[in-house]
Amino acid sequence: MRVTANFLIASTISLISFTFSSKAQSTYSTEQLAFLAAEKAYAHGDLVNYRKLKRSLKDYPLYPYLEYKELLKKLDVKNRPDIDAFITTYANSPLASSLKQQFINQLAVDKNYKLLQEYYSYGRDAKLDCKILINKLTQGSTIKELHDDVEDLWSVPKSQPKECDTVFQKWIDSGAVNHNIAYHRFYRTAHEGSIGLLKYLERFLDHDKRYIVDLWVKAKKDPGVVNRRNFFPARDANLEAPILVFAMQRLSWDDRNKAYKVWQRTKNRIPLSQNHVDDIERTLFLALATENNPKALDWLDKNHLNKFITDELVNHWKLAVLLRNERWETIKELYSLLPINQQKSHQWQYWTAIAQQKTGEQEESALTLKLLAEERDYYGYLAATRLKQPLKLNHVALKLPPDVLKRVEESDNVKRAKELFELERYINATREWRTQISRMNSDEEIQAASQFAHSWGWYNQGIVTIAKSKFWDETDIRFPTAFKESYIKMAKKVNLPPQWLMGVSRQESAYGPLAVSPAGAYGLMQVMPATARSYSRKFNIPYSTRRDLLKPHVNIEVGSHYLGLRYKQLGQNPIYASAAYNAGKHRIDEWKPFGRHPTEVWIESIPYTETRDYIKKVMTYRAIYALKLGVDDDIFEYILSTETGGDI
Template identity: 80%
Template sequence: MRATANLIIASTISLISLTFSSKIQAVNSSEQLAFLAAEKAFANGDLTNYRKLKNSLKDYPLYPYLEYKELLKKLDVQNRAEIDSFIVTYNDSPLADRLKQQFINQLAAKKQYDVLEQYYNYGDSASLDCQILSHKLKNGSTIKALSSDIEDLWSVPKSQPKECDPVFKKWIDSGAVNHNIAYHRFYRTAHEGSIGLLKYLERFLDRDKRYIVDLWVKAKKNPGVVNRRSFFPGKDPNLEAPILVFAMKRLAWGDRDKAYKVWLHTKNRIPLTKDHEDEVERTLFLALATENKPKALDWLDDGNLNKFITDDLVNHWKLAVLLRNERWETIKELYTLLPINQQQSNQWQYWHAIAQQNLGENEASSLTLKLLAEKRDYYGYLAATRLKQPLKLNHVAVNIPPEVFKKVENSANVKRAKELFELERYINASREWRKQLQLMSADAETQAAAKIAHSWGWYNQGILTIAKSGYWDDTEIRFPTAFKDSYIKMAKKVNLPPQWLMGVSRQESAYGPLAVSPAGAYGLMQVMPATAKVYSKKFNIPYTGRRDLLKPHINIEMGSRYLELRNEQMGENPIYASAAYNAGKHRIDQWIPFGRHPTEIWIESIPYTETRDYIKKVMTYRAIYALKLGVDDDTFSYILNTETGGNDSCNYANASNSASPTC
């Protein structure tokens, strides 16, 4: 088969246009060349050469991709047998679902709903749902029989597609919409939807309840209106109470002190359920705590937050408030009340040990810290640094039985993913990979897949895949050192440690040179194209377009320059600089006035959960990469021996200081 393919390629190579020239230089096999030539021949309508090439590729993993393209041209009812055969034959490939969806769309366009229903899963598309319902109504089904399905489609906090209008009109005209049904949608819309839809829904509410629409509209436009003494008429507390809860939660994340005063003024104006009060008070406490407002500690001391003892986020902010105020005894007491899963977390074990240490219970504290110091994580590295012990890498390579590895390597999805990856068809490669993961149930198979992806240089896929198996100790897969020379080279240029650049990459993209975020950031260090344009001119970096950001050496230079800028802006404070890389300098400038504290406490008190976790991971990954590079790193010494925050001249402490600066 390979010899035949080579002969055909030799006679048809001229069919491949110059647009494929760079691709051909990158591929290695005759089948890949034949596949590209077949695609080109099909696109050009040269079906004679296409069929010759296709016939030579029947054993090639990407053969179904040629069949798929053919079938896209034949999406009609008379070709159902071929379509069904493809869907069954390649049900392990995402192509089957894609072809099925394309066929469904074509059937809908031709209004062949009886056939469409045989392929379509109700609920996948509101537009198709409504088209099918409309078809059923035209063919004798009654509104009563379909009422439940129509109600589900109607009762959402947004406008549905225009295809739903005829169905909804018949349903509404039948008198199916009562106050309860309408209010269910109204309530959801009040919290999630637009003011325009609220006003539309007013007509379906009982007349004596319609006054609630005006209250909701005013509260959505300006939550502060609930503080007006005459705002709530008190006609129906059950309808009015949710407005107060909604408005208070909005106000809480603005002016915290003002929001608290508004709550005291308004909480007794209308009857509230315990759940309503709890919802507001939880939000107010979190908001007050994030800005280090004194009332947060008062509230905690009042015992008013004990009802949230199983709430992870509330407990985190209780801890942050207590740490800021050095309330070690209270931290110990709180620890004893926590659910067992929270007590066993490294975070709570670490801070309980520090509380014990500050209360003179050194033996118990030391025992916990020694156990934590054996771990490869943020709190383990803090504990080890406190005890002046070396940080642990704890590498244990994953052990995969040869027969399991071979089974996964030879699976159809993995073979297709490999070819697609080599052809730089990364989206399709990812689709095949996700499908393969869905088909596997054993952890050993998932671990084998992770090792395979890593061996291809698909590092982020290896990291994400091995995480699915719950195996954390193979630090070769989890912390790749590819492109090491580029990181070291750039580190010298920007005067930053290479392990820091690598740690940022590991967190930003899971070390994926081909990663593209939903926000449009590219590559290893997740560089935005707009940033790349500026930096290409400023630092004379070759850059012709966003695809260049998928080239590791270019991305590393761009990202390193950006981290250099953040580091300079933030006074060479590695915590501020890393946080600014994630959340922007303006956010850190907002957080600095919330108080000056030991750096490890300041990190624990970062208002954004995402950035707080980001900092902990980047600092940990930086230390891990230092171990892998065999270089010294003082990250955790810095965290333990400096102070951060506050509105004085020490805002941007120099990262080279090993002790707290004198201010």
């Protein structure tokens, strides 16, 4: 009997596998093919073969995925025992929460709110929350008893679903909405919501406070309106001050010089708390500093060096302003004021060492640079290059106990993640993986998981996972060299160093050939489909659909040509080209007028935090990959010996 069953299963697999690619047939295991065949049989209603295949897969890690699909078609109260059993049995799989949510949705459709509340956690879905509240009202609850829940739903800076209209109206009719409740929602809406909702909320404010609605509407439409001498009636500073703060913060990023002048004229027109003044001055300083406006240095010179001294972003821009103006003594003074955690950062240690060097404190500077040169990071590599020392890779291999490796490898989530990854079910694989990582009790287990992910070729997951354990020196996992031949081949084709292309990939996708960003960028070098279409025609690259970008060699070819083109367009400046890869060429054109400075200073002065960090990481990764490839790289010499910016 067993022989017959296996023969039938094998026959079914062979028939159905004709629909799979030749690659799949050659690389998928017998169990994987049986699983795919079972899915196909079930989808086509071939229940006889489905049941045979399912029985053969009882011990296969993805067996619950077959049960899950069956239960999705049986979301009826009479099948509740089976649903509950699945949720309990596979509680550690994301399938359990997914099935639970599907059952909740069905209960809502069936209007079985009593049972729904046994499964549903209030506050996750406004539509369901309101349906439950309405049901409670029909079952005898009073609007007073439901007040707190209704208020939470109502007090958001956006319109709620129409399912909430009935309960909201009953709540309003009960007289529950007073000025304080209404103003709480109004204030949030003024900052985050629409003008239409602001006007709607006017009716709930006290009559003598409703004048602020018109002020807010005008300020949201044109923040410069606060500059009018009679704009603020000075009737209630607590209501009017937030409008000035909002308008000044908006204006600061729109027009720095205008914002500076408006602030000088308006700051004494209405009483402002120190917090309001600080909110405005912080934003105005950051806006001025990012564009290298001279008024940023003026602000620092007016005894503001210790202002916002715990704020890391403000301190960064103080440093950038001082570097642009070569104020080395002031940099040392600022460093002495910083909190200890900021003083310990490699960024501040490096620049303080340079300031010491510039002001004659050579021994102190050399000692700090020598210590930094031992580090494998951006500032460590700058320090090593200044000292003409080799860059350090500092690799330390993982050494994990066999019992830890075995425990991780045999965990159900890891088994399912591995099968799903091999079947190219990447979303489900990632869900299983994250569930497992969240449940791990030790760094050793997390490190073991990262090692397995890397060994499967799931490089980005290996990188992300090992980072959770803060084991930074396992450079084989953290900096994979897969697809090396494709990078070297394309590097020759576009005349760029292969380590640069690999460094971009490491930062863009964490070396994930199957990565897809929320913005729709694909693959290793995070290429947009529109870019691929354009470049495929321009450079004769074989490309037809966006899934082609998940093929490493195609993605590398498109991404390399894109980087190479930016490099040529931007004067063969690798910093410009890398920044353009991240933020777009138009941003480089915007930033050039902010002045010409030593390249390492220009990098510190990139207006976008994301792009600034991106450049530092890509340059560091480029140097790391040069070490791993055994080739020379001069990017840090370039950073230290050139100037960037301006019109030259």
